Amino acid sequence: MMYWDGNMGIWGYIMMGLCFVLFWGAIITAIVLFARHMGAGSRRFESSGPGTGVAENLLAERFARGDIDESEYIARLSVLRRGRGA
Template identity: 40%
Template structure:
């Protein structure tokens, strides 16, 4: 029904396609920004495999438990030797 200067069917299809692509890019951009800012750890930090001094994570946890007073010195030393690969007799519990 369009004659003369009206929009053709191809022009309407092209406009619709451009609109869909535009909104798809906007949605993808918003999702990517959300994922970028929702990171739990900053991207340039070391993984949680161990502290920066090279000790394994188990040593760090043991040190923290000893520092908080959850374990006594005998148990700390025993567990430390086990972690280092030097198992010894379990200290007597008094």
């Protein structure tokens, strides 16, 4: 009867190294994807440029969806900018 002497051979070491790299690559990929997914919600209300605020972005979104018409958009935008001192 032959007994295993504990030597994996070259293919055992190659497979072990490959599995090690794949395992840690999967863990790091999962962390990065989770971080990107969690950060995507906060980017929705970021200001798109200097002088624009969250309220103006929300107002522009409502106008783009058709919730408000052009005259109401302009009136509310002027109120926002007046209140901000711009």
